[in-house]
Amino acid sequence: MNVRILKDEKAVARAVAARVIATLAAKPTAVLGLPTGRTPVQFYARLRAEYAAGRVDFAQATTFNLDEFLGLSGDHPASYRAFMETHLFEHVNLPRRRIHFLNGVASDPVAECARYEAAIRRAGGIDLQILGIGSNGHIGFNEPGPGLIGDSHPARLAPGTRRSNADLFDGRVQAVPPNALSMGVGTILRSRAIVLVATGVGKAGVIKATVEGLVTTRVPASLLQLHGDVEVFLDGAAASKLLRH
Numbered sequence: 604m605n606v607r608i609l610k611d612e613k614a615v616a617r618a619v620a621a622r623v624i625a626t627l628a629a630k631p632t633a634v635l636g637l638p639t640g641r642t643p644v645q646f647y648a649r650l651r652a653e654y655a656a657g658r659v660d661f662a663q664a665t666t667f668n669l670d671e672f673l674g675l676s677g678d679h680p681a682s683y684r685a686f687m688e689t690h691l692f693e694h695v696n697l698p699r700r701r702i703h704f705l706n707g708v709a710s711d712p713v714a715e716c717a718r719y720e721a722a723i724r725r726a727g728g729i730d731l732q733i734l735g736i737g738s739n740g741h742i743g744f745n746e747p748g749p750g751l752i753g754d755s756h757p758a759r760l761a762p763g764t765r766r767s768n769a770d771l772f773d774g775r776v777q778a779v780p781p782n783a784l785s786m787g788v789g790t791i792l793r794s795r796a797i798v799l800v801a802t803g804v805g806k807a808g809v810i811k812a813t814v815e816g817l818v819t820t821r822v823p824a825s826l827l828q829l830h831g832d833v834e835v836f837l838d839g840a841a842a843s844k845l846l847r848h
């Protein structure tokens with residue numbers, strides 16, 4: 604893994620945005636995998652600013668988001684789709700038909716996940732997958748466990764994951780859906796390049812386990828060690844427990 608430690612959250616956001624801009628400059632039809640959460644908020648702000656300044660063009664790009672809550676439609680204000688509309692989609696020239704999301708209210712969630720995998724394949728696969736990380740090591744909604752599921756699938760959220768998503772539901776943990784639809788670790792690892800982003804001291808322990816620990820399904824992000832093109836963008840706080848950097 605190629606670890607890059609930057610001064611602060613803002614520098615991380617700038618570097619990740621620059622990575623996306625370079626990807627689209629080299630390949631205007633690039634397929635991007637996108638995350639939600641607190642971590643990418645500044646990155647999306649930076650991308651909006653770069654777009655407003657004419658430095659990036661999404662006209663031919665395609666996006667696939669990592670995950671969505673099961674039971675929430677895309678127009679529910681706490682849905683990840685709504686998050687993406689607010690933070691990016693409403694502000695840039697990404698064609699609507701090339702924005703892809705797992706449908707949280709699909710009548711058959713398993714079939715919906717198969718549809719998503721097929722859509723990713725039809726688009727030619729993901730060129731650049733951007734990831735946040737849960738403090739337990741989850742990526743997307745692939746929670747730690749004795750085994751992991753390769754393809755997109757319905758997933759049960761760990762209690763801590765529901766707590767950390769409560770802000771989207773006015774702080775009410777009970778309102779956070781207990782299940783979600785998520786790309787699998789195989790879906791993620793099939794991306795041609797991966798960028799993992801983490802900021803803040805709260806992520807320092809899990810970043811150490813991800814980068815320097817054993818490859819284990821108990822820390823799903825550690826499976827990224829198996830991929831040949833992973834960059835990890837960290838601020839000093841998230842990098843503070845790494846020994847080798």
Ligand code: GLP
Nearest residue numbers: 638640641642735736737743744
């Ligand atoms: C959420 C999402 C993940 C995200 C992670 C970290 O539950 N499903 O895709 O990376 O948790 O979130 P945050 O950036 O808010 O710490």
